[in-house]
Amino acid sequence: MHIFYYVVALCSWSVLGKTLTASEETLSINSSRGRPILWGPYRPNVYFGMRARTPDSPLIGLMWAPLHDGDIVDSDLRHTCEQADHMRGYGWTEYDVRHGGMQTLHDAENGLDMETSLVMPERDEQRGSWAARIKVSPAAGTDKAINSTIILYIGLGTPHLTPPSALNCEVSSGIVRCVGSTPRIGDFQLSMSRVGVGSSVDVWGSSVSDDNVWQAKATFLDNRRAKTDDGPPNKNIYFLEATSEGESEFDIVFSSGSVQNTLNSIDLDREMRLARSSFSSRFDALYRPQSPFSDTAFAGCSKALLSNLLGGLGYFYGDSRVDAPRSLDNGGTTTGFWKAAKGTKVLHKSHVLSSSPSELFSFVPSRPFFPRGFLWDEGFHLLLVLKWDLDLAIEVLVSWIDLIDENGWIAREQILGAEARSKVPPEFQIQHSQHANPPTLFLAVGAICEILSANGRSYHGHDSKYLKDPETGIDFIRKIYPLMERQYTWFRRTQAGNMNYTRPYSPREGYRWRGRTPGNTFASGLDDYPRAEPPHPGELHVDALSWVGAMADSLGRVAAFLDDGSASVGFAKERKEIVSTIDALHWSAKANTFCDASVDDDNNHVFTCHKGCVSLFPFMLGLMVVNDSRLDTILSLLQDPNHLWSPHGIRSLSRMDPYYGTDEDYWRSPIWVNINYLLVKQLLILVSTPGPYSGRARHLYNDLRRNIVTTVYDSWQETGFAWEQYNAETGAGQRTQHFTGWTALVVDMMAMPDLERNETIFRVATSDQFMPPHHLWLAIAILILIFTFRKRLPRLIRR
Ligand SMILES: *[C@@H]1O[C@H](CO)[C@@H](O)[C@H](O)[C@H]1NC(C)=O
Numbered sequence: 001m002h003i004f005y006y007v008v009a010l011c012s013w014s015v016l017g018k019t020l021t022a023s024e025e026t027l028s029i030n031s032s033r034g035r036p037i038l039w040g041p042y043r044p045n046v047y048f049g050m051r052a053r054t055p056d057s058p059l060i061g062l063m064w065a066p067l068h069d070g071d072i073v074d075s076d077l078r079h080t081c082e083q084a085d086h087m088r089g090y091g092w093t094e095y096d097v098r099h100g101g102m103q104t105l106h107d108a109e110n111g112l113d114m115e116t117s118l119v120m121p122e123r124d125e126q127r128g129s130w131a132a133r134i135k136v137s138p139a140a141g142t143d144k145a146i147n148s149t150i151i152l153y154i155g156l157g158t159p160h161l162t163p164p165s166a167l168n169c170e171v172s173s174g175i176v177r178c179v180g181s182t183p184r185i186g187d188f189q190l191s192m193s194r195v196g197v198g199s200s201v202d203v204w205g206s207s208v209s210d211d212n213v214w215q216a217k218a219t220f221l222d223n224r225r226a227k228t229d230d231g232p233p234n235k236n237i238y239f240l241e242a243t244s245e246g247e248s249e250f251d252i253v254f255s256s257g258s259v260q261n262t263l264n265s266i267d268l269d270r271e272m273r274l275a276r277s278s279f280s281s282r283f284d285a286l287y288r289p290q291s292p293f294s295d296t297a298f299a300g301c302s303k304a305l306l307s308n309l310l311g312g313l314g315y316f317y318g319d320s321r322v323d324a325p326r327s328l329d330n331g332g333t334t335t336g337f338w339k340a341a342k343g344t345k346v347l348h349k350s351h352v353l354s355s356s357p358s359e360l361f362s363f364v365p366s367r368p369f370f371p372r373g374f375l376w377d378e379g380f381h382l383l384l385v386l387k388w389d390l391d392l393a394i395e396v397l398v399s400w401i402d403l404i405d406e407n408g409w410i411a412r413e414q415i416l417g418a419e420a421r422s423k424v425p426p427e428f429q430i431q432h433s434q435h436a437n438p439p440t441l442f443l444a445v446g447a448i449c450e451i452l453s454a455n456g457r458s459y460h461g462h463d464s465k466y467l468k469d470p471e472t473g474i475d476f477i478r479k480i481y482p483l484m485e486r487q488y489t490w491f492r493r494t495q496a497g498n499m500n501y502t503r504p505y506s507p508r509e510g511y512r513w514r515g516r517t518p519g520n521t522f523a524s525g526l527d528d529y530p531r532a533e534p535p536h537p538g539e540l541h542v543d544a545l546s547w548v549g550a551m552a553d554s555l556g557r558v559a560a561f562l563d564d565g566s567a568s569v570g571f572a573k574e575r576k577e578i579v580s581t582i583d584a585l586h587w588s589a590k591a592n593t594f595c596d597a598s599v600d601d602d603n604n605h606v607f608t609c610h611k612g613c614v615s616l617f618p619f620m621l622g623l624m625v626v627n628d629s630r631l632d633t634i635l636s637l638l639q640d641p642n643h644l645w646s647p648h649g650i651r652s653l654s655r656m657d658p659y660y661g662t663d664e665d666y667w668r669s670p671i672w673v674n675i676n677y678l679l680v681k682q683l684l685i686l687v688s689t690p691g692p693y694s695g696r697a698r699h700l701y702n703d704l705r706r707n708i709v710t711t712v713y714d715s716w717q718e719t720g721f722a723w724e725q726y727n728a729e730t731g732a733g734q735r736t737q738h739f740t741g742w743t744a745l746v747v748d749m750m751a752m753p754d755l756e757r758n759e760t761i762f763r764v765a766t767s768d769q770f771m772p773p774h775h776l777w778l779a780i781a782i783l784i785l786i787f788t789f790r791k792r793l794p795r796l797i798r799r
């Protein structure tokens with residue numbers, strides 16, 4: 001009931017004079033206040049930052065710098081993840097949201113290596129507590145003596161919320177102790193102490209306005225020379241400074257609520273061992289890489305990618321910038337509609353509303369560059385996470401679904417609060433209430449229904465209360481069903497294409513992404529992928545229609561799961577109609593592929609063909625039957641090196657297209673892992689279902705799986721990072737660094753079966769259906785038993 005609790009808490013604060021409203025219709029997931037995932041490194045934008053999932057949580061973060069003559073150079077101080085810091089790799093090597101894990105950071109420019117280990121004991125009596133060990137050492141390979149300082153800060157203050165809260169820190173006998181309290185967390189304490197010798201700790205405080213607490217680095221740099229013990233009264237941020245010569249370690253212990261841990265009550269080494277072994281065994285059961293990736297180096301890469309996806313989980317709270325309704329003609333019904341929208345990129349202030357604060361628990365695509373929630377990405381993140389930790393995936397899903405407004409709209413980018421906005425240029429901060437985004441959450445909901453319907457038979461993740469008690473699962477799906485349906489209706493209403501032009505066969509529906517500008521279709525998620533130019537109100541987009549089909553498909557599964565027979569039949573009918581509409585409106589016999597459409601000067605339906613990922617959407621989203629004869633050309637398009645095939649994965653646009661590699665070249669050639677993932681999955685389905693193309697699909701599946709995994713792996717080995725996209729000519733990772741969002745989907749692809757060696761057709765939907773390791777262990781155990789008791793066996797049998 002935590003969300004309900006917030007609503008009550010927020011409302012009561014608003015009575016105290018602060019204006020705060022929260023949606024009446026929030027979903028509630030029943031979990032207690034001390035739930036194990038209350039605390040975490042939920043500030044993924046900083047190298048190491050802890051907070052709880054409540055608006056009034058203390059903010060804790062780490063900074064560090066080398067010391068030169070006892071002082072630091074401002075530009076050496078590390079805090080938020082920045083590509084410009086030129087780190088030689090950083091991130092979690094093994095991390096689980098429920099237990100913690102280990103992060104390594106290679107700060108090459110400063111000549112320092114760091115390690116942050118984090119443990120969150122799961123035992124009830126220690127809920128709400130965690131402990132971390134920060135280790136700093138001269139970078140491997142440098143023998144130069146180096147002094148350094150690490151600064152841990154703890155701050156309190158949330159804009160719009162000024163509940164009574166208190167914080168105080170003091171140092172005594174080499175240990176800094178802080179105590180404080182906030183309404184939601186209750187009393188808490190934090191301590192920091194050194195583990196070895198050759199180091200010292202100190203503390204000083206400062207006072208900043210509520211909305212500046214997150215700017216701890218600036219506060220530190222501005223005030224560090226003036227620091228005095230008696231500083232300002234009512235300090236709400238403290239800096240715990242530890243200087244060390246050479247290598248040293250510091251322990252941080254945090255406890256809250258009724259738990260009053262002393263420094264030693266969490267055995268960090270033991271907890272760390274438990275966390276690691278639990279991570280490894282779950283990984284082996286679920287995501288162990290299959291041939292040809294059986295080498296342990298692939299497992300290391302896969303573990304790191306999964307850990308960084310999980311370690312990119314963030315909690316966000318704050319207001320967002322939304323356009324006032326009808327401030328734009330981007331919904332455009334007239335020719336040249338986009339001209340009206342032009343120049344309104346930075347909207348006049350009076351057109352922008354600040355929404356009431358909301359909260360979001362979300363994975364982020366990239367800690368340095370996109371440290372916030374993205375709708376298009378989140379469904380992909382959840383596809384990996386829901387197999388690992390179903391209940392966590394559901395908490396995150398619910399957090400997103402709570403953001404669906406009364407019309408059914410959900411903003412594509414969640415930029416909540418000043419800290420999140422600080423990373424986004426003003427023209428991209430505003431969310432438009434007429435603009436959609438690929439509804440990927442529906443893919444995750446479909447997959448969750450599949451696990452729940454199978455009663456978890458092929459599920460190897462963390463224990464799930466939804467599987468333990470099926471009623472809970474049904475209850476959850478029943479709660480999200482109307483909201484998903486509301487979004488489906490909103491999408492079909494607001495993104496409807498104009499069917500008044502002369503269309504073939506006058507089908508009922510066709511769709512058009514709103515918010516188009518020349519050269520861009522942001523809402524589609526495929527930004528600069530070529531479409532009709534100039535934008536026209538008569539456009540129809542094949543990917544938009546395919547997404548509607550995918551939504552109908554997912555809602556059909558939801559309805560079937562809930563035994564809602566008539567709804568399930570209804571959605572199946574809608575899906576079927578959409579499949580025929582895709583044929584009627586978007587199949588170009590001339591181009592021999594699926595294409596966008598528009599209208600010509602005489603208002604007649606014409607195709608806008610640019611072969612590439614847009615042409616693949618009906619296939620990628622599972623809307624083609626395995627014996628559809630057009631699969632022949634789809635497979636040829638994929639296989640042809642002159643079009644989409646490359647040794648590094650499937651290109652986003654055909655090499656033959658005039659736009660290939662032009663301008664910004666964002667979606668005009670590079671290889672994207674999410675697209676390749678959908679393709680690999682669909683190919684596996686083709687292979688596993690008897691049909692005319694299963695043989696051909698097998699080769700394609702094997703080659704594509706190997707190529708895309710190898711591309712990500714090689715680049716990771718070379719650069720220490722996963723990337724946003726990969727160069728179609730060289731395979732090199734490019735654009736955003738540390739992109740461990742959907743690029744982490746290679747974790748699942750590594751674990752998919754290798755069909756190279758075995759020509760038998762398996763009936764597999766996913767890698768889950770292979771012999772799960774616990775069966776293997778059982779088999780080994782039985783063999784050992786037989787071996788041990790082999791002498792007695794004959795007697796037992798004779799008797
Ligand atoms: C929440 O869960 C607790 C314990 O699992 C139970 O006692 C309580 O009744 C539940 N509350 C609701 C509203 O379901």
Ligand SMILES: *[C@@H]1O[C@H](CO)[C@@H](O)[C@H](O)[C@H]1NC(C)=O
Nearest residue numbers: 067068069070145146147245
């Ligand atoms: C490190 O600090 C110690 C003590 O302040 C000092 O004696 C030593 O010279 C420093 N070393 C370097 C490399 O700066």
Ligand SMILES: *[C@@H]1O[C@H](CO)[C@@H](O)[C@H](O)[C@H]1NC(C)=O
Nearest residue numbers: 333496497498499500501537
């Ligand atoms: C299509 O034509 C109908 C009937 O004339 C009209 O009501 C509707 O608004 C038109 N739709 C669009 C998108 O122009």
Ligand SMILES: *[C@@H]1O[C@H](CO)[C@@H](O)[C@H](O)[C@H]1NC(C)=O
Nearest residue numbers: 625626627628629630691692
């Ligand atoms: C595909 O298979 C289904 C059933 O197996 C059949 O009804 C249909 O006619 C087939 N379509 C084609 C194009 O072969």
Ligand SMILES: *[C@@H]1O[C@H](CO)[C@@H](O)[C@H](O)[C@H]1NC(C)=O
Nearest residue numbers: 756757758759760761762763
């Ligand atoms: C292929 O798999 C099938 C079914 O699992 C098995 O019976 C067969 O022996 C395998 N063949 C080879 C060459 O491994």
